[in-house]
Amino acid sequence: MSDDSRDPTLPHHAHQARLAAAEALRRKAGWQPRPGQGGASHLEHLRAQERRHQGQQAYAEAAFCQPCALARAESGDDSALCQNHLAQALGLR
Ligand SMILES: [Zn+2]
Numbered sequence: 001m002s003d004d005s006r007d008p009t010l011p012h013h014a015h016q017a018r019l020a021a022a023e024a025l026r027r028k029a030g031w032q033p034r035p036g037q038g039g040a041s042h043l044e045h046l047r048a049q050e051r052r053h054q055g056q057q058a059y060a061e062a063a064f065c066q067p068c069a070l071a072r073a074e075s076g077d078d079s080a081l082c083q084n085h086l087a088q089a090l091g092l093r
Pocket residue numbers: 061062065066067068081082083084085
C-alpha cells in the first residue's frame with residue numbers, strides 16, 4: 001500500500017471518510033483491485049508463473065543433461081535432477 005492517495009489539503013476526518021468508503025467498496029463481492037493497485041498480489045502471481053515456467057524449463061533441459069541422467073541412474077528416481085537443474089526447478093536461479 002502507498003500513501004499516494006492521501007491528500008494533505010483534506011481535513012483528517014474527510015480522509016477517514018474516504019478510507020471508509022474505499023473499505024466498503026472492497027467488501028463488495030466480486031470487486032477486484034485494478035492491476036497496479038493490488039500491486040503485491042499481482043506481482044506474486046507473476047512470480048509464481050515464472051517459477052512454474054523455470055521448473056518446466058529445467059525438466060526439459062534435464063532430459064538431455066548428462067549429470068541429470070547420472071542422478072536418475074544413481075537414485076533410481078525418474079524425476080531426479082543434477083544440482084544445477086534442481087536449483088533451476090526450485091526457482092533458485
Ligand atoms: Zn542437469
